[in-house]
Amino acid sequence: MRTRTIGLLNRRYLPRWAVLMLDVLICLASFVLAYLILDGTPLKFQNVWPTPLRALFILGINVFFFYIFRTYAGIVRHSTFTDVFRVAAASFFTAITVVTYNTTYYFFQGEKIFLTTAVILYMFFSFTLMLFFRIAVKEAYQYIRRMNTAKIKKRVLIVGMDNQTINLGRALTSESDQAFQLIGFISDDNSTKRLNVLGKPVFLTSIKKDSKEFSSLLEKHRIDGVLMVRDSLSVAETNEIVEACLANKIQVFNMPSVENWNQKQDLQTQIKHIEIEDLLDRYPIEIDSAIIKNDLEHKTILVTGGAGSIGSEIVRQLSLFNPRKIVVLDNAESALYEMELYLENNFPDLKFASVLADVRNIDRLEMIFATYKFDIVFHAAAYKHVPIIEKNPYEAVGVNISGTINLANLAVQHGIDKFVMISTDKAVNPTNVMGASKRAAEMYVQSLQEKIGTHTRFITTRFGNVLGSNGSVIPHFRKQIEAGGPVTVTHKDIIRYFMTIPEACQLVLQAGTMGKGGEIFIFDMGKPVRILDMAERMIKLSGFQPYKDIDIKITGLRPGEKLYEELLSETAESLPTFHSKIMVSKVPTEDFYKVSEKIQAIVKATNQNKKTEVVLKIKELVPEYISQNSEYQFLDIQHQN
Numbered sequence: 001m002r003t004r005t006i007g008l009l010n011r012r013y014l015p016r017w018a019v020l021m022l023d024v025l026i027c028l029a030s031f032v033l034a035y036l037i038l039d040g041t042p043l044k045f046q047n048v049w050p051t052p053l054r055a056l057f058i059l060g061i062n063v064f065f066f067y068i069f070r071t072y073a074g075i076v077r078h079s080t081f082t083d084v085f086r087v088a089a090a091s092f093f094t095a096i097t098v099v100t101y102n103t104t105y106y107f108f109q110g111e112k113i114f115l116t117t118a119v120i121l122y123m124f125f126s127f128t129l130m131l132f133f134r135i136a137v138k139e140a141y142q143y144i145r146r147m148n149t150a151k152i153k154k155r156v157l158i159v160g161m162d163n164q165t166i167n168l169g170r171a172l173t174s175e176s177d178q179a180f181q182l183i184g185f186i187s188d189d190n191s192t193k194r195l196n197v198l199g200k201p202v203f204l205t206s207i208k209k210d211s212k213e214f215s216s217l218l219e220k221h222r223i224d225g226v227l228m229v230r231d232s233l234s235v236a237e238t239n240e241i242v243e244a245c246l247a248n249k250i251q252v253f254n255m256p257s258v259e260n261w262n263q264k265q266d267l268q269t270q271i272k273h274i275e276i277e278d279l280l281d282r283y284p285i286e287i288d289s290a291i292i293k294n295d296l297e298h299k300t301i302l303v304t305g306g307a308g309s310i311g312s313e314i315v316r317q318l319s320l321f322n323p324r325k326i327v328v329l330d331n332a333e334s335a336l337y338e339m340e341l342y343l344e345n346n347f348p349d350l351k352f353a354s355v356l357a358d359v360r361n362i363d364r365l366e367m368i369f370a371t372y373k374f375d376i377v378f379h380a381a382a383y384k385h386v387p388i389i390e391k392n393p394y395e396a397v398g399v400n401i402s403g404t405i406n407l408a409n410l411a412v413q414h415g416i417d418k419f420v421m422i423s424t425d426k427a428v429n430p431t432n433v434m435g436a437s438k439r440a441a442e443m444y445v446q447s448l449q450e451k452i453g454t455h456t457r458f459i460t461t462r463f464g465n466v467l468g469s470n471g472s473v474i475p476h477f478r479k480q481i482e483a484g485g486p487v488t489v490t491h492k493d494i495i496r497y498f499m500t501i502p503e504a505c506q507l508v509l510q511a512g513t514m515g516k517g518g519e520i521f522i523f524d525m526g527k528p529v530r531i532l533d534m535a536e537r538m539i540k541l542s543g544f545q546p547y548k549d550i551d552i553k554i555t556g557l558r559p560g561e562k563l564y565e566e567l568l569s570e571t572a573e574s575l576p577t578f579h580s581k582i583m584v585s586k587v588p589t590e591d592f593y594k595v596s597e598k599i600q601a602i603v604k605a606t607n608q609n610k611k612t613e614v615v616l617k618i619k620e621l622v623p624e625y626i627s628q629n630s631e632y633q634f635l636d637i638q639h640q641n
Contacts, residue, residue, distance in 0.1 A: 019072040020063075023130055027062050030125035031055050034118050048105075048113050058114075058122065061097050065090040071130075087130050095123035153181040155221065156253065159228040159241060161187040161195075161202060168229060168255055169198050180253075180271065183221050209243045218248050225251035227271065230278055239279050246540045254278060276474060276538045277467050280498055280529060287510045287579075289321075295513045296321040302374045303328055304359055304407065305381030307335035309466065310422055313505040314378050315339070315352075325351045327372050330381070331358040359403030362410075369410045377411055378508070379404065380422040382438065389434040390559040390630060393614045394606045400437035401444070402603060408445050411456045420512045421445055423462040423520070425497065425565045431628040432560025433615060439622045442520060444599060447592040449518035459515030461508045462585070463523040464497035464565055477535055481542050485550035487535045490557050494532070495564050497525035511582050520585040521577075528564065557629045595621070 035051065049057070066072060069086040102114045156172075158165045165185065172182045184201040195202040205213050207226075217223070226245050230238060245252045252274040301318055305311035306328030315328055328343075330336045333356055340354045353372070357364045359381050382400050383389050389396045404421065411419045423442055426435030445458040467474055473496070480487045504523070511521040536546045544550045557563070575584050598621040605613040615632045619625050627633045 016072045020066060022133065023066060023071065024059060024063060026129045026133060027059055027122075027126045028055065030122050030129060031058060033125050034121035037121065038115065038118055048109075048111055054114060058094070058098055058119075062090065062094045062126070065093050065097075068093075083134065084131060087134070088127055091123050091127040091130075094126075095119050153179055154224040154251070155183050156180045156225045156227045157183055157203070157217075157221075157223055158185050159207065159226055160232065161185055161189060161197070162232065164229045164232050166197060168227070169200065173198050173200070180225075180227065183223060186217075186226070207241050207244045209240070209247045211244065214244060215248050218250060223250055225253055227253040227255060228274075230254045230256070230274070235279070238274070242274060242279060242541070251543060252541070274541060276534060276541060277500065279537065280467070280526075287506050288513075291513045292509050293321045296323055296376070296509070298322065298324045299375040300325045300372055301327070302368075302372070302377045304330075304377070304379045304403075305422075306330050307332055307339040308380060309472075309501060310505065311378075311380035312339055312342075313501045314380060314508060315343070317502070317505050317509060318378075319343070319347045319350050319352075323350075325353065325372070327353045327355055327368070327374070329355045329357050329359075329368070331356065359406055360398050362406045365406055365410055369414050374411075374414070374416050376418045376420070376512075377407060377416055378420045378422070378512075379407055382422070384424070384434060386426070386432045386434050386560050387558045389437070390432055393433045393437075393611050393618070396433050396437035397602055397606050397614060397618075400434070401440050401599060404441035405444055405599065408448055408456075408458065411458075412448065412454055416456050418457045418459065418512065418515070419445065420459045420461065420508065420515070422508065423460050425462060425464040425522075425525075426562075427462065428565070430622060430625045431562050432630065433618070433632075434560070436618050436622045436625040439625070440599065440602070440618060442587075443590055443595050443621065446518055446520070446587070446589045447595045450589055451592045457515055457517035459512055459517070460520040461511050461523070462520055463499055463504050463507070464525045465499070466501045466504050467498050473531060473534070474538070477538050481539060481544070481550060485539075486553045487539065487550060488553050488555045489532050489535050490555055490561060491563060492532050492554055493530070493563060494557070494561075495528040495530050497528050497565060499523065499525055507579075507582055510579055514577055514579075514582070514584075518589065520587055522583050522585050524581040524583070559630045560627065561629060 069090045071083070071086045071090050098114055098119050099116060102112050102116070102119070106112045158169055158172075169182055169185065172180055182198075182200055184203055185197060186203050186205060186207060188204065188206045190204065203217055205211070205217055207214055226241065228238070228241060233241070242252050253271050254274045255271050296318060301323050303311050303315050303318070303326060306315050306326075307330035311328075311330070315326055318326055328336065328339055330339075336354050336356055343350055343352055355368060357368060359365065381403060383395055408419060410416075421441065423438050424435065426432065427439035427442055428435075430436040430439055442460050442462075445460060448454055449456075449458045465472060477487055507521075507523050511523075514521070532552070535552055539546045539550050539552075542550075546552055575586060577584055598617065602614060602617040602621065605617050612632065612635070615627075616635055619635060626636050
């Protein structure tokens with residue numbers, strides 16, 4: 001029954017010809033009605049034309065104006081004032097035309113065809129009945145739609161009793177087309193006992209995984225889901241609620257706080273399933289905006305890799321600090337174009353330039369530096385995917401090492417004040433080519449800082465995985481779940497640190513204000529997360545059971561992959577800064593000329609098309625680089641022997 005009703009609602013079951021025919025029948029009925037009413041009065045019909053001919057004539061005129069005003073063009077169930085106006089115009093001009101013809105005939109022949117009163121009555125009845133027909137269809141459709149929607153709405157409870165949740169409840173109850181039916185509120189505050197809010201009960205219960213009272217409440221009221229205002233709850237509270245809901249096999253929905261509602265979107269699109277990102281043990285990052293603004297305001301800034309995950313967020317955050325100009329440099333044409341459109345739409349007053357270029361092309365970079373005269377460079381351009389780079393070490397050298405050298409040298413030549421490089425925790429005791437190439441880049445800028453005559457301040461920021469970045473694990477798992485599985489995890493014990501993209505970029509900007517030159521700043525990444533646990537939880541949040549509805553397969557560590565990442569090497573020490581989330585790593589600095597000589601050997605090896613030789617030269621520069629799960633492990637064995 002539900003399928004049939006939905007089908008009826010979704011199809012245009014009154015095509016144009018049917019609307020036209022119904023209107024003609026209404027007009028015919030109106031003519032008959034006018035005739036019957038006047039037949040018993042002293043007013044007498046003219047006998048020049050027989051009654052059927054008069055009916056055919058007036059209906060023909062009416063159909064002509066139906067065509068002129070396209071009264072049949074709209075969908076009846078969605079009739080608007082415009083549709084009503086068209087019907088009124090068709091009726092009015094029909095009457096005017098008939099009366100005009102009637103008067104003209106009388107002028108030439110001395111007698112009338114139509115009774116003027118009959119024409120006016122016909123116009124009144126035809127318009128009224130056609131209007132009533134449209135209103136009746138529209139109201140019937142809305143009634144069926146409301147009845148059908150009520151059957152398929154999710155029955156939800158709102159967690160908490162405060163202004164935020166009451167406003168959310170009011171929005172749900174006042175908009176009939178929502179996909180949610182509010183059953184009531186849940187509170188553990190005794191003062192709310194026996195309260196009714198917005199005509200809905202407040203249930204006094206504690207939401208816990210093993211709470212029989214909560215389970216009984218869900219079963220009694222046939223609850224499909226729980227809705228919460230995430231911003232008003234701590235991570236621990238959110239996790240507790242989610243665990244209880246998953247244990248009872250109901251869905252969990254998330255809504256932003258009232259002040260963060262997007263007024264351009266309807267409420268329903270802003271209510272979303274709770275995501276794994278909301279459950280990770282993250283805490284708000286506090287930054288000193290005044291110091292950052294003083295550092296960035298009225299500056300011309302280059303962001304390399306500016307269309308990538310990290311680079312684009314750096315650009316967004318820089319845009320808030322009134323820079324003179326931002327130059328967004330990237331070699332990905334489509335992504336750069338999307339970034340350009342985003343900035344035009346969201347920062348109309350921002351002065352920026354989109355530059356399609358490759359950091360490996362020194363001649364192109366020289367032209368760009370000469371044109372824009374940068375004050376600050378944020379270097380986020382890099383190849384970062386471990387398995388791909390493990391197979392293609394030449395590209396790691398070209399982008400991660402040579403690209404960084406090109407930019408760093410130009411920064412010194414052009415007297416740029418500050419160069420902030422985005423590095424990675426994979427550069428610490430690297431086990432893969434990607435991490436080793438980033439460590440090589442770190443070593444170069446650190447040694448360049450110590451070179452006599454270097455006035456540019458080189459600052460390196462190092463952090464772990466960022467949530468939601470291109471190619472990261474969470475979007476990958478999400479796609480696998482949507483495809484029905486299996487979800488693939490490389491090792492049952494693998495763990496990772498996670499940080500959101502905005503968090504990481506906020507700390508990059510803050511660290512940029514601290515640097516005196518030559519430092520490596522590391523970020524507090526919070527608690528590490530077991531990837532298998534994350535996969536299981538994501539499956540549950542999607543409404544499935546791990547290993548039953550969607551399988552999880554352990555595929556084995558990928559080439560160069562570690563079980564866990566480190567933020568500090570054994571030879572480094574960390575010192576606190578004024579920001580609790582940022583530490584500075586004291587890493588020994590190598591001699592510039594020795595580093596440069598070894599890097600030249602690496603670059604030379606790439607020109608010989610011998611990737612093993614390339615990796616060997618990288619290992620000579622970065623002695624702590626020990627390959628794991630990699631084809632290059634034999635190089636370490638040879639070195640040990």
